[in-house]
Amino acid sequence: MSNDSRITYTEDAGKLRCAVIQMGLNVSTDLEPAQIRDAMNEAHLPLIDQAGEAGVKILCFQEVFNQPYFCPSQDAKWYAAAERVPEGPTTTLMQQYAKKHQMVIIVPIYEEVQTGVYYNTAAVIDADGSYLGKYHKTHIPQVAGFWEKFFFKPGKSDWPVFNTAYGRIGVYICYDRHFPEGWRALALNGAEIIFNPSATVAGLSQYLWELEQPASAAANGCYIAAINRVGREQPWDIGEFYGSSYFVNPRGQIEAQASATDDELLIHDLDMSMVREVRNNWQFFRDRRPDAYTRLTDGE
Secondary structure, X not given: OOOOOEEEEOOOOXXXXXXXXXXXOOOOOXXXXXXXXXXXXXXXXXXXXHHHHOOOOEEEOOOOOOOOOOOOOOOXXXXXXXXXXOOOHHHHHHXXXXXXXXXXXXXXXXXXXXXXXXXXXXXXXXXXXXEEEEEEOOOOXXXXXXXXXXXXXXXXXXXXXXXXXXXXXXXXXXXXXXXXXXXXXXXXXXXXXXXXXXXXXXXXXXXXXXXXXXXXXXXXXXXXXXXXXXXXXXXXXXXOEEOOOEEEOOOOOEEEEOOOOOOEEEEEXXXXXXXXXXXXXXXXXXOOOHHHOOHHHHOO
């Protein structure tokens, strides 16, 4: 983390204060994965403390936050980056910080569930430091620069929603965001805020970055927090991770956004009464026709 990391927040009394952290890789990929993990965890700690001191109630990091985005490679070295959840070093550390600040923390990391079985995971820790559970990324891309099937098994999701001390939250990771079915499933299960930790570079997806999540927030009457990393990562250099993390409200309006280039703690106060207001007004869930959608799930 650079010394001039930005802290940006809007303040509104009586609302739910949430935050996201976007960060560039600050060490060489020549190091061992455990060394990179420790360095990136350490780089996040000052911003976690600053979030806690600012009264943040829910905090989320970017996808696989304490490692490079190693999926441009198909290098077995990176299997060593995987940790156990919740007993691994990163989840254990974040449990301590969640309890310290009475803050819910969503921790997106690379997980080994058993020997040779790996998932792209987000662990959810409650404000008392207790482990609530995890989400496994459901949709796994396999295209040039994003060879994720080499590293991650697809999750078999029941679309978990976590009843935290401050609200009901869901997680939908990176490439998942292109599939509207998961947003809807999380909302139907009661999610009021959905966190979307990502690692995405400039190019075809950049236009979609401020299109898909706002549309999904409006369609499902919920807040969405979209989190991306920043900078370029060697030796792969597949492009610029363009940051631009943001919070979008249930009307589809982006309320707060981070820069495209800087390590940043983005803090924003969410008006949770808007969730009920929008859902009452539009009644999209009532007017669904699942009986007409069977073709969506009948085939492979």
